[in-house]
Structures are given as C-alpha cells and as structure tokens.
Amino acid sequence: MELPITLALDTATPYLALGLLTPHGEFSWRQEVDRAHAEALPGAVQALLGEAGVDPRQLGQLVVGTGPGSYTGVRVGASYALGLGRAIGAAVVGLPSLESLIDAGTEGEQAVSLDARKGQVYGAVYRVLGGVVVEEVLPAAKYPRETFAAEVGGRLWRQDPAPDALVLARSGAARGRSDWQLQYL
Template sequence: MPGAPPVTLALDTATPFLTLAVMWPGGERQFSEEVGRAHAERLADAVRAMFGEAGLPFRADRIVIGTGPGSYTGVRVGASYALGLGRAWGVPVLGVSTLEGLVRGPGGETPEGRVAVSQDARRGQVYGAMYGVRGGAVSDVIHPPAKRPLEEFEALAAGLPHHRDTPPDGLALLKAGLGHGRAEWSLAYL
C-alpha cells in the first residue's frame, strides 16, 4: 500500500484479558475482554472484527505485541499470532512489556508523571515496574519490570499511584510500542 496512511495494530494475551487496539491517521479503536484461557479461540476473529468495525482493510503497517509477563501459553499465543501476521504482511513486530499497558489503570484514567504497576506473580510476589507517563503512555522507565516480594515493591512505590492487576489498555500499549518498541524482544513469564 505505497502512499497509504500508516496503520498500527497492538495486541496482548499475557493476562486473562484479550487486549487489542488499532490506530490510523483517521482514528483509533480498542477492545478488551476477559477471556480467561480462551485467547487462541478468540484472537483472530476479534482482530478481524476490530478492523471491520473501524472500516479498515485487514492489514497493518506495524504490529505491537505485549511481551508479558504472563502465563506461558497466553504470552505465546499472542506472540505467535503477531509474528505470523508480521510475516504475512511483511511488517515489523515491535515488543513492549505488558506492564506498560497497565499505566492507564482501572477505569482508563490517564495519569501523568510517575506510576507504579504490578501483576500478581503468586506466593507473595509481584511482577512490577515504575514508569514515567506522558500522554497516556510510558515515556521513560524508572524501575524496569522485575519480580519482587509484594512488600518490597510497595515500599519502592510508596506515594505513587499503584495500578495492581488491572487489565492492559490497548492504546497505552500501542503508544508505548510506537514510542520505544523493540524489534528484538523476548517473552516474560509469571
């Protein structure tokens, strides 16, 4: 599609939520639904439906993937699908931590400044990070994603908004991918 405006697809399957977003010069659309472990069954149809609802042909110029942390199967479902589409469409697949999709917090409010985010990693542990947020997306990493005892992370995050175990926001993930997504990425598991 030479000369066509760029379209970006973002997807995340690392949590119990299927999280998607698409952005193009004329607008943006996102989708998030709790699917438990049914990512593989729901992902392809949900992506096609989102493109259809947006009135876009089923093709993007780049893809952003949430690389986890998450369940082994969930993370791999999204990564496999993104890599397959990337290869079929001949476009780059940029990876960012799923934790970057948590910065908007419950209810989708858009914070500005420093934000702590975490996911339950079981046995009193969390996978957490602290970010600087501008424009609803991560602008800089204050503390990179790491597995820590919950008490230790809460002490580190004292005084900051802390979004814990919230559904990822597709547009926050997409914007992070556009801002600093990496072509060379690896998956992270809880």
C-alpha cells in the same frame, strides 16, 4: 510524517486486549477470555479491523505485549503477531505487558503490578507523559510484594488492572523494540 497503522495485542493476562491506531481514529477491544486467547484472537482482530474500516494489508506495524504472563498466553499473542506480520510484511515490535496497565490519563510516575503468587508481584514504575510511557523508573521485575510496596511509596499503584492495548499501540509506535523476548510468570 504519518505513523503507520498500528495494531497492538496483549494476551498475557486473563484479558484479550486489542488496540488500533489509524489516521482516522483509535479503536480498542478488550474482553476477559480466561485461557481462551487462541480461540478469541483471530475473530476479535477481524472484528476490530472491520469496525475501523482497515484491511489487514494496510497494517504497517504490530505491537505485541511480551509478558510477563502465562506461558501459553504470551506465546499465543506473539505467534499470532509474528504470523500476521510475516503474511502482510508488517514490522512486529514488542513491549512489556506491564506497560499496558498504566492509567493513560494520569501524568507522571505510576507503579503497576501483576500478582505473581506466594507474596510476589511482577511490577515496574513508569513515567508517563501524554498517555505514553517515556521512562522506566523502576525496572520491570519480580519483587516481594513488601519490597515493591516500599519502592512505590506514595505513587499511584495500579494492582492487577485490565490491560489497555491502546497504551501499547501508542508506546509501540514511539519506541517499540524489535529485539524483544517473552517473559513468563
């Protein structure tokens, strides 16, 4: 069974990250936009779809990074995905933005975190197989940095990396949630 053409987007960090899975390849786009997600998102989606030769009406699924992130940032991404999904009749699923921070080329358990200020991090530990998160080993939550570091132990720990929306697209296609909620920093 062929998976639907999937567009993933993440606006939870200072980056705007897009990933597109099609039967003829994978396409991605990422740029640091600081707080200009709303201004950059429509044109970036249009450019990515154009590069892939995909009409927006061909999209079968949208995957949105649900945060944690800035209040405005995550709402921009979610609003855009919900609006586009409704307009074209595509399903919209969500996954934690922390999943977009994994190193898709590294198998096994790995930790990811975003700085939450004041000695805190938003972090999680995931088990990754084939470039896809298959298990949440340590739940995504806000932790004191020292507590999270102790939990990470000797695992690979990616701190504040740029997101990879292709990871969200792949994981969303495999196990995206329709009952998602946004998380704010």
